[in-house]
Amino acid sequence: MSKFSKLGLRRVAGAVAIASVAALGLAGMGAGDAAAAKLPNGYKKATGIDGEVVQTWRTNESAYAIGTVANNPTARGFVLSGTYTTKASAGVAGNIAVKYIVGCQVDISGVELGLSGALDFVAATANISGSVSFPLAPGQVAIVDVTDKDFDGKPMSLQLSQLSFKLNGCGGYASARSAVKVIAAKGYNTDDGTVNGEGTLIQSTLYGKPFSIN
Structure with a gap:
């Protein structure tokens, strides 16, 4: 079985990696839960050339738009919740990352991850406990890295609860969608900043349904 080493396939964002917890309990909005719009569940299966299988699920995802205290038309946001799970075949390990595409x-x-000209944004640790705030001008797309976690041999879930995003400078229509990216392989590791393993390097992205932030 062949080995591989790929540089740069995993963006190392230590500020957002949650090493010991898979659940994030974030900004509670109280009665706002009743206004949350439920989004469709999703599933994707990826298979390697040597028969390795990686499955990804998106369940219980919901979101609703929020305004600002000053009712500024160029500042608005949304609150989201959801559970994102991956499971790989025996001997396969990897990383699951939850991201949001905001336009x-x-x-x-x-729009897919890696869009040329996209505005990449990595949430800081201090913001994960409450809300993520960033500028977004008309015509821009932001790829927001929320959190990620390595997995090895067992199903892994990342749960977001009442995570709020705030956009500044966006006048007019705005929308967002989730993206769950999984990379996996037998013998997966990220020594020396590279992704290493044996056999097939599987990369799979499960996209959520776009929703309005207006």
Whole structure:
């Protein structure tokens, strides 16, 4: 079985890696839960050339838009919740990462990770306990890294609860969608900043349904 070593396939974002907890209990909005719009569940199966299998699920995802205290039309946001799970075949390990694609006056229904010209944004640890705030001008798309975690031999779930995002500078239509990215392989490791393993390197991204932030 062949071995491989790939540089740069995993973006190391230590500020958002949650090493010991898979559940994030974040900004509670009280009665706002009743207004949350339930989004469709999702599932994706990826298979390697040597028969390795990686499955990804998106369940109980919901979101609702929020305004600002000053009712500023160029500042708004949304609150989201959801559970994101991956399971790999025996001997396969990897990493699961939850990201959000946010666009201002841009149709993001076909936008994928790695879009040229996208505005990448990594949430800071201090913001994860409450809300993520970032500028987003008309015509821009932001790829927001929320959290990620390595897994090895067992199913792994990341749960978001009442995580709030705040956009500044976005006038007009805005929307967002989730993206769950999984990379996996037999013997997976990230020594020396590279992704190493044996056989097939499996990369799979499960996209959520876009929703409005207006």
